[in-house]
Amino acid sequence: GQSLEQPSEVTAVEGAIVQINCTYQTSGFYGLSWYQQHDGGAPTFLSYNALDGLEETGRFSSFLSRSDSYGYLLLQELQMKDSASYFCAELSGSARQLTFGSGTQLTVLP
Amino acid sequence: GAVVSQHPSRVICKSGTSVKIECRSLDFQATTMFWYRQFPKQSLMLMATSNEGSKATYEQGVEKDKFLINHASLTLSTLTVTSAHPEDSSFYICSAPWGQITTQYFGPGTRLTVL
Numbered sequence: 001g002q003s004l005e006q007p008s009e010v011t012a013v014e015g016a017i018v019q020i021n022c023t024y025q026t027s028g029f030y031g032l033s034w035y036q037q038h039d040g041g042a043p044t045f046l047s048y049n050a051l052d053g054l055e056e057t058g059r060f061s062s063f064l065s066r067s068d069s070y071g072y073l074l075l076q077e078l079q080m081k082d083s084a085s086y087f088c089a090e091l092s093g094s095a096r097q098l099t100f101g102s103g104t105q106l107t108v109l110p
Numbered sequence: 111g112a113v114v115s116q117h118p119s120r121v122i123c124k125s126g127t128s129v130k131i132e133c134r135s136l137d138f139q140a141t142t143m144f145w146y147r148q149f150p151k152q153s154l155m156l157m158a159t160s161n162e163g164s165k166a167t168y169e170q171g172v173e174k175d176k177f178l179i180n181h182a183s184l185t186l187s188t189l190t191v192t193s194a195h196p197e198d199s200s201f202y203i204c205s206a207p208w209g210q211i212t213t214q215y216f217g218p219g220t221r222l223t224v225l
Contacts (some may be wrong), residue, residue, distance in 0.1 A: 042203055042216040091212055100154045
């Protein structure tokens with residue numbers, strides 16, 4: 001089967017650094033994506049890792065370890081607007097489908 | 111980046127009626143589109159994979175006769191919720207891969223409320 005686990009909630013203050021972990025179990029795994037979703041909105045693509053290592057995009061970085069079936073999203077210099085739900089999602093299957101984790105609600109406090 | 115639109119953004123209907131939701135890729139062609147459903151405070155659940163020119167592929171537990179999918183062109187996929195009931199009330203979102211197939215772009219979603 002396919003399942004991804006991530007913490008349900010994380011709280012941090014402005015300017016801080018937060019790491020959201022994700023573990024996955026699947027066959028046919030191609031890579032791990034991260035999406036941000038604000039309340040009532042659509043998911044927005046943040047990053048994708050196909051190979052082991054760190055991908056950096058501005059304040060956001062994502063890491064993947066295929067041998068450990070583990071990845072994380074690192075958010076630096078947190079801003080209030082970063083308060084949202086963050087989903088890891090694995091890309092798998094012949095149709096390159098996304099299977100989403102349960103989501104992590106990030107609250108950034110002033 | 112690629113743009114995906116959905117219409118309508120919000121719909122309220124009576125129980126027993128059918129509702130059609132459109133998903134369009136505005137500036138690129140999509141042979142494959144995906145339909146998701148999201149209940150409040152929950153994750154996105156893949157319902158089906160829409161394939162241009164062929165039948166959709168439904169995920170386990172999704173009734174294909176209730177959720178009709180048509181992918182008539184390279185820029186349009188439609189989801190019809192037939193004989194809608196209150197338990198079908200949810201946020202329906204479509205997506206399409208663009209460029210590197212590893213990236214999916216999501217439509218803004220359609221909030222369906224069945225009374």
